Amino acid sequence: MPAQEDRPDGQPPVTAPRELTGEEAALYDRQIRLWGLEAQRKLASSSVLLAGDVCSLTAQELAKNVLLAGVMRLGLVEYDDKYKKAPRSFLGDSVPAIVQSLKEMNPLVNVQVIEKPCLEVVKQFSVVCAIGMSRKEELLMTEACRAAEVPFLAGRVAGVIGWVFLDLGDEYSYQKSESNASGPHDSASVSMKTASYCSYKAALDANWGRETARSAFGWHVAYTLQEFASRHSRLPSADETDVKLMTELYAELSESKKSKRTNTKLIERVANTASAILGPVCAIVGGMWGREVIKIVSGKGEPLNNLFFFNAETSAGSVERVGPPG
Secondary structure (H helix, E strand, O other), X not given: OOOEEOOOOOOOOEEOOOOXXXXXHHHOHHHHHHHOHHHHXXXXXXXXXXXXXXXXXXXHHHHHHHHHHOOOEEEEEEOOOOOOOOOOOOOOOOHHHHHHHHHHHOOOOEEEEOOOOOHHHXXXXXXXXXXXXXXXXXXXXXXXXXXXXXXXXXXXXXXXXXXXXXXXXXXXXXXXXXXXXXXXHHOEEEEEEEEOOOXXXXXXXXXXXXXXXXXXXXXXXXXXXXXXXXXXXXXXXXXXHHHHHHHHHHHHHHHHOOOOOOOHHHHHHHXXXXXXXXXXXXXXHHHHHHHHHHHHHHOXXXXXXXXXXXXXXXXXXXXXXXXXXX
């Protein structure tokens, strides 16, 4: 087991980067060339927790990308998802089947099933990802992550849309490469940068009101879908009643959140497809999610700040900064 380092801020210890074994160096040779040996050493010392609907296609895509990147440990904890409609297969249709597939895909990663409640164990992980959780569960998880200073990401895919929210804490440090055209051979310099991320709760509590004519309205969609699920214990289905309920809810939220602009047509389209499971959308969102996790645990590259939203109807992904102004 890699050595542990005490943190000066009194928070739980973190795993120190370790030297790669010969087997790891050979397996991860291509990505070492891509993002460097030090980043791979950090990955090989990191632990990632996936919680929520871990049998969903989105979670499986995320797990696959994180596993193949070469983390030390991947934890899975399944929460009951009352919104899922049908079995999903790719790595498997059950947690044991998924764990077996992941172990076969990369035997060098320790894949574990974590028993609930998992709030006490978040401090043992480098990153926590909440997939398809209810808002109540997300808030409990993000509170535990904030207390332990562990980065927290939450999201889901619903039909033609999907999103990922990133809460990396009030002060997150990362390495950023900047090209130096005046230097020899167009060299690049690496500098340490710091970014601030609003908490998930602060984003939920904040008014909207920052929309422009070019906004993708991703946060409007995510918030409204989660609120619908909280009130009805399910996602909307493709019938007139649910579409009407969604648009009425959106109007209510837009008023209470003091929105300057709205996009009711988008809400209608989302309501009509939210219960569908579309593999390509799950692959795109899960792939983007995995990329951000790799940035976070390797400390290399600037993570998105703070909402990624994908709309398959426009074949476009967007990044919004949601939450209180500032």
